[in-house]
Amino acid sequence: MHSAAPYIGRFAPTPSGYLHFGSLVAALASYLDARQQQGQWLIRMEDLDQPRSIAGASEHIIDTLACYGMHSDGDILYQHRRLGLYAAQIDQWLAQGQAYYCDCSRRQLAEFGGVYPGTCRHRQLPPAEDHAVRLIVPEQPITTMDRLQPPFTQDLTTTLGDFIIRRRDGIYAYQLAVVLDDIAQGITDVVRGADLLDSTPRQQWIYQLLGQPLPRYLHIPLLLRADGEKLSKRLGSTPLDPTRAPAELFRALQALAQQPPASLRSASVEKQLEWAIAHWQPERLSPTQSLPHDRLFD
Numbered sequence: 001m002h003s004a005a006p007y008i009g010r011f012a013p014t015p016s017g018y019l020h021f022g023s024l025v026a027a028l029a030s031y032l033d034a035r036q037q038q039g040q041w042l043i044r045m046e047d048l049d050q051p052r053s054i055a056g057a058s059e060h061i062i063d064t065l066a067c068y069g070m071h072s073d074g075d076i077l078y079q080h081r082r083l084g085l086y087a088a089q090i091d092q093w094l095a096q097g098q099a100y101y102c103d104c105s106r107r108q109l110a111e112f113g114g115v116y117p118g119t120c121r122h123r124q125l126p127p128a129e130d131h132a133v134r135l136i137v138p139e140q141p142i143t144t145m146d147r148l149q150p151p152f153t154q155d156l157t158t159t160l161g162d163f164i165i166r167r168r169d170g171i172y173a174y175q176l177a178v179v180l181d182d183i184a185q186g187i188t189d190v191v192r193g194a195d196l197l198d199s200t201p202r203q204q205w206i207y208q209l210l211g212q213p214l215p216r217y218l219h220i221p222l223l224l225r226a227d228g229e230k231l232s233k234r235l236g237s238t239p240l241d242p243t244r245a246p247a248e249l250f251r252a253l254q255a256l257a258q259q260p261p262a263s264l265r266s267a268s269v270e271k272q273l274e275w276a277i278a279h280w281q282p283e284r285l286s287p288t289q290s291l292p293h294d295r296l297f298d
């Protein structure tokens with residue numbers, strides 16, 4: 001498990017949209033956690049899926065975070081510049097027989113109903129650019145220990161099967177890149193939305209294959225809209241308005257159940273962050289996977 005290395009945390013947005021309130025809350029949680037432990041906080045752009053990236057979104061996210069007082073402590077890492085590293089790791093696993101090419105069609109995959117039965121595992125398909133690459137999963141279940149959520153156990157063989165690390169269109173999978181980059185950046189603490197809890201056992205498996213220590217995990221509840229849907233870019237949550245930063249930051253602290261005093265409502269971003277770092281208590285969040293968003297605005 002995790003050693004006593006100095007704390008390094010990160011916020012790793014996907015620039016397929018602008019920063020909205022839900023992502024501000026996630027960024028803030030990771031920032032406060034890092035700062036309270038005198039740690040570093042890094043921003044990483046997860047722009048693997050270039051066709052889905054929106055022009056200017058990365059800059060908008062970085063600039064908006066700056067308006068909210070959050071600046072990366074080191075260079076911002078862009079995943080699209082690191083494709084060679086992901087490819088090299090995949091080649092190594094292919095050579096070791098830990099990964100394999102797969103040419104199953106969409107129709108076949110639909111028939112499998114979400115659990116890949118390992119159809120191409122022993123076919124020894126030759127390299128081809130339009131084949132996917134899958135990583136062989138372990139037979140034993142994997143348990144995620146989290147600072148907030150109850151232990152989460154997943155049997156990758158029966159719930160997912162060998163999963164994709166490079167898609168048929170050549171795009172590298174989030175699951176692979178996130179782990180290689182967290183390792184490369186020395187990340188000790190992953191603080192992110194609880195929608196990613198379900199991805200964590202796959203990521204732990206990659207750490208295990210690479211013989212690397214796991215980070216600590218803190219999965220914070222997701223904000224839900226009044227109708228129960230997750231706040232997300234897809235659902236058109238509005239981009240944050242930097243001119244309203246103090247008011248939005250105050251709401252974000254409320255969303256994180258930090259109970260900021262009313263006197264802080266009109267304080268500057270710097271003052272609010274100072275208070276929030278000193279008082280950060282993630283255990284105030286309830287260990288559920290979601291928080292109704294409308295409850296925040298009484």
Ligand code: GLU
Pocket residue numbers: 011012013014046178191192196
């Ligand atoms: N890029 C991912 C997202 O925006 C988050 C990755 C992570 O925090 O592990 O959902």
